[in-house]
Every structure is written in structure tokens, then in C-alpha cells.
Amino acid sequence: MKVIYTEKSQLLASRVAQNLGAKLSTVKYTTFPDGEQYVRVEELDDEMLVVASTVDGMSAMQVLLLMDACEGRDVTLVLPYMGYARQDKKFNDGEPISARALAKALSEGAARVLTVNIHDPSVLSHFRCPAENLSVAPEIGAYIKEQKIENPLILSPDEGAWEFAKAVAGPYGLDCDHLNKTRLSGSEVTMAPKHLDAKGRDCVIVDDIIATGGSTALAASMLMEQGAKSVRAAGVHGVFASGGYIKLMQAGLADVANSDTIERASSRFTASRIIAEAVRK
Numbered sequence: 049m050k051v052i053y054t055e056k057s058q059l060l061a062s063r064v065a066q067n068l069g070a071k072l073s074t075v076k077y078t079t080f081p082d083g084e085q086y087v088r089v090e091e092l093d094d095e096m097l098v099v100a101s102t103v104d105g106m107s108a109m110q111v112l113l114l115m116d117a118c119e120g121r122d123v124t125l126v127l128p129y130m131g132y133a134r135q136d137k138k139f140n141d142g143e144p145i146s147a148r149a150l151a152k153a154l155s156e157g158a159a160r161v162l163t164v165n166i167h168d169p170s171v172l173s174h175f176r177c178p179a180e181n182l183s184v185a186p187e188i189g190a191y192i193k194e195q196k197i198e199n200p201l202i203l204s205p206d207e208g209a210w211e212f213a214k215a216v217a218g219p220y221g222l223d224c225d226h227l228n229k230t231r232l233s234g235s236e237v238t239m240a241p242k243h244l245d246a247k248g249r250d251c252v253i254v255d256d257i258i259a260t261g262g263s264t265a266l267a268a269s270m271l272m273e274q275g276a277k278s279v280r281a282a283g284v285h286g287v288f289a290s291g292g293y294i295k296l297m298q299a300g301l302a303d304v305a306n307s308d309t310i311e312r313a314s315s316r317f318t319a320s321r322i323i324a325e326a327v328r329k
């Protein structure tokens with residue numbers, strides 16, 4: 049098996065290859081003067097593993113080209129972060145289901161697709177081959193444990209993500225709850241843990257995506273008002289759109305960490321082990 053990657057998933061691809069004991073192939077990337085992408089995979093094998101977060105349009109185009117370059121091989125496509133995955137419904141006539149469009153196009157020629165903490169697993173049905181969603185919840189739990197936080201309380205931003213928070217906290221016996229939003233007036237909301245008290249606790253907000261950071265920053269300021277000793281955030285996918293990381297720093301979070309599905313300086317835990325395990329199966 050040879051492991052290939054888009055330009056923005058090099059770190060994760062090399063970690064996956066290391067976990068698998070597989071070889072990386074060199075991939076040559078060039079942008080033509082008109083902006084078009086050129087790729088060349090230097091070593092093809094019967095079995096190919098493509099590790100490719102579609103963090104932007106250029107990455108999505110590189111996946112399309114890599115998949116075509118692997119024509120006729122047994123290809124597993126890993127989309128650690130799948131861009132457009134949240135546009136999974138049609139709200140108005142004339143709109144595409146963007147997640148479906150991307151899933152169909154990218155998985156052409158793939159034998160199998162793996163995603164990581166995709167926002168809505170129903171998107172998996174749009175791929176043209178069997179698809180499986182993996183979760184980095186165990187690595188987030190391990191990361192929190194390593195921080196030796198004194199009095200941790202793991203919180204999901206809403207009830208929908210509570211199962212995810214339980215999967216983070218459960219194996220380490222950490223306290224866990226979900227935040228509950230109450231509307232006080234037209235413009236005012238309050239957020240607090242549904243069952244436990246944040247007072248004196250070192251809260252860790254866990255979520256699948258930190259997009260603009262708005263939800264996490266709001267939750268953090270509420271928890272601090274309620275007497276939390278500290279507030280941290282750990283998200284799977286660190287998108288940090290529109291200055292999201294700065295927003296979280298300004299909100300006073302003690303730490304903001306994300307996985308390497310999107311490679312950043314704040315990528316403090318890796319999705320490589322769970323990806324390698326799923327590839328081996």
C-alpha cells in the first residue's frame with residue numbers, strides 16, 4: 049500500500065503511514081499560471097490510501113485529481129475533515145445538497161471512504177461506496193487526562209452533542225454534562241450545565257467543529273460568570289473561521305486544542321491512530 053495526501057494533509061498522512069508501517073509516495077503539486085492544479089503521484093501501488101481533508105476548494109480539487117490518478121487501483125479515501133458536509137439539506141428551491149455533490153464526486157473510483165466526526169452521519173449515504181465515520185473522542189479524553197487538570201468537568205455545547213462528550217469523558221471517569229440554553233429575552237440567552245454546577249470546576253467544552261468559535265466563546269463567558277475556575281475547549285475540527293481562534297483567546301479560554309484533521313499549531317491530538325486502525329480492519 050502507498051499513502052498519498054493533499055498538500056494540506058501532509059502531517060496527518062505521514063502519521064497514518066507511520067501507524068500502518070506503510071510507505072508514503074511523493075506527490076508533486078503545481079499550480080498552472082491560470083490557477084489550475086496539476087498533481088503527479090510518483091509511486092502507485094495496487095492498494096492506495098488517500099488522506100485528504102477538503103479544507104478548501106483547492107484541496108477538494110486535489111482529491112478529485114488524486115482519485116483519477118489512482119484509476120484501476122484499490123483505493124481507500126480518508127476525508128478526515130469533509131468541507132461542505134454541513135450543507136446536507138435543501139432549504140430553498142434551486143439549492144444543491146452540497147454534501148451530496150461533494151460525496152458523489154470525490155468517491156468516484158473509491159472502494160471505501162472513512163470520515164472523522166462528520167457533523168451528520170447521514171451524509172455517508174451519499175458516497176458511491178461503503179463509508180464509515182470514525183471518532184477521535186478517545187484521543188480527546190486522553191489529551192484532557194494528560195493535561196492533569198485538577199477538577200475537570202467535560203461539557204458539550206448542547207444536548208445533541210452529549211453522547212460525544214460522554215465518549216470523551218467516560219473512559220477516564222470524568223464528570224460530564226451538556227450545556228442548556230435558556231432564552232431570557234429577545235436578545236438575551238443564558239447557558240449553564242444542565243445537571244452539574246460549574247462553580248469551582250475546570251470546564252472543558254468539547255465539540256465536533258469549532259467554526260467561528262462563537263458558541264464556545266459564549267459558553268465560556270457564561271461558565272466564568274457562574275464561577276468556573278477555568279474554561280478550555282477541545283474540538284475535533286479547528287476551522288477557526290472569521291478570526292475564531294482570536295475570539296476564543298479574547299473570551300479568556302485557558303487552552304484551545306483541536307485534532308490534526310485540520311493541521312494547525314493548535315493540533316494537539318491526532319486522528320492518525322483511529323484512521324490506521326480502521327484501515328487495517
Ligand code: R5P
Pocket residue numbers: 205209255256257258259260261262263264
Ligand atoms: C453545530 O452543530 C456544531 O456542532 C458546532 O457546535 C458549531 O459548528 C460551532 O459553530 P461556531 O464555532 O461557529 O459557533
